[in-house]
Amino acid sequence: MVRVALLSNPRSTGNRSLLPRVRSFCAGHPEIFHYEVESIEQIDAALRTIARVRPRVLVINGGDGTVQSTLTALYHGDQFDGAPPPVAVLPNGKTNLIALDLGATGDPIDALERVLELAKSGPLDDHIVTRELIALTQEKDGVADGLKPVLGMFLGGAGLTDVLLYCRHKIYPLGLPNWLSHFLTLLALLATMVLGIRAAFLPQRPAPVNVSLIRQGEIQGRFAVLIVTTLRKLLIGSRLAAGQPHSGALQLMAVEQNPMALLRAIVAGLFGKLGGSILAGVHLGRGDEIHIAGDRSSVILDGEIFSPGRGGAIVLRQTDPLPFLRLAA
Template identity: 65%
Template sequence: MARIALLSNPRSSGNRSLLPRVRSFCAEHNDIFHYEVEHVDQIGVALRTIALVQPSVLVINGGDGTVQAALTELYHGGHFGDAIPPVAVLPNGKTNLIALDLGAGGDPIVALERVLELVRTDMVPHIVSRALIALTDGSAQKPVLGMFLGGAGLADTMLFCRHKIYPLGLPNGFSHLLTAMAAMFSILFGLRAAFLPPRPKHMTISVVRHGQIQGRFAFLMVTTLQRLLLKGQLPNTAGPVGALQLMVIERRRSALLRALFAAVIGKLGKYRMAGVHLEHGDEIRIEGEHSNVILDGELFQTSSGHPIVLKPTAPVPFLRLAA
């Protein structure tokens, strides 16, 4: 029985240079079952095959789209029955938010070595549970699952980075910095130009049993991850809270500066601020006319009469690599 099943997508941008090293590493360790797919449509067949070897850990090596497709198929496909193996995610792709939340940063081979180390000992202290976000948009298709959703100005900025900045061939870190500066410049000075992210559309966000907010937002995030963007954390609340974490920053100069300052000093989420909304919920509705949201790399749009609805799934086991 293979201790580790590694699912790789060679077409992921990060794998163009990484995959030869991954293949060499797997060739040296016969307790790793390595399965490569050429397209995300093949992930269902891949997981069906992987289930036959009964791995102790499933490792995903690909970009955000690969991780999102694998999690969706893992949850809906039923290939492992009630015994879903813990999932680890190698740092790959452009953003790596899920990998970072699970303690996998830096060199993907080092992360894979860490998985191998843990699987050979007692993994139990390193297994954590995370709910997934189930997204429906009014279509007849089954819910799409992921762990991080960006919307409003954040989604528009992510698309601006994807279509305008990444093609320049700059390093990822510098691309993200340049994009953030362009977004800040646009909001702080109220400018519109082809070389700046567009102005976000008006939308309505409803957290069932918690209320509703409307307007244009510079930042909209829904996640089940523990490590939030901007180093934020949600305020503690008495009693049970929802699994979905929501952060919304209104598209006003004062609100954005207030949120950024609080993030720098480590206070974001520790107290209420005007124009900054942080909530927990078990159902979130996003409504608007052609507003963009991105769930783990996959783009969705709101439409009139068909809100995007987000709900948490039952928890899925993940392998945390940090000590």
């Protein structure tokens, strides 16, 4: 009997070294149905095949783009003729924010073994959590582009987009360990945002953007950090905004391009106090629809960049919740 379906993308960076171990583990555990795709365009067909074996858990093994493409396909595809099985994500990416939120940390094989253990042990109710997704569409002069929304769980914008692209294009190619790459990116961030240093080898200065929380007002300015997420846990270990139970699943944080505002946000995050009190220059909010506009208002949703261009806007809406498998107790 198949307990776990594992969807792997061999082309993701992390799988270059991990995939042989994954294949070996699956070969010794017939309860796992392992499906490998050659490109993300094959994910919908892969899910339809996986649905036939009726797994108790669907595990995604790939980078941020693979996770995003799988969640998008799940939401739009109805491959499982109803509610899909709970989704687990192996910690196999550069940032691993979704895996971290679901309690999957450390060695990916250990996480896969834990998923299999839960799938074989009985009811999964105590380990199932629901998460809304961010549905991203684009508008031009107030008219929607007509494309299906792209789904994800973590969006970065403003100066954060510039920093993430800087890390992707300038730091990751150096082949350094993830922790060192992120540390060097943090130093570059501090140099530009705190010390005000401008150089060709550092991230560029953030452009002005307009952020609207529908029915709750808007904020404008240059922001060092702009985050929208439905995750409960971030790398800094804080919730962005507790809000009211029915105030919306989209959590927003915008930190002005101001050294003291950035410092306040970092300190509050490190001590788990972000969202617990009002901080000058730090804007927190929560809603079910957010618009982001500006001449340079590119955003990154789970690793994929979206650039609406002049006169365009990014529109974010929350979806209905999907079930996920949380590995931590």
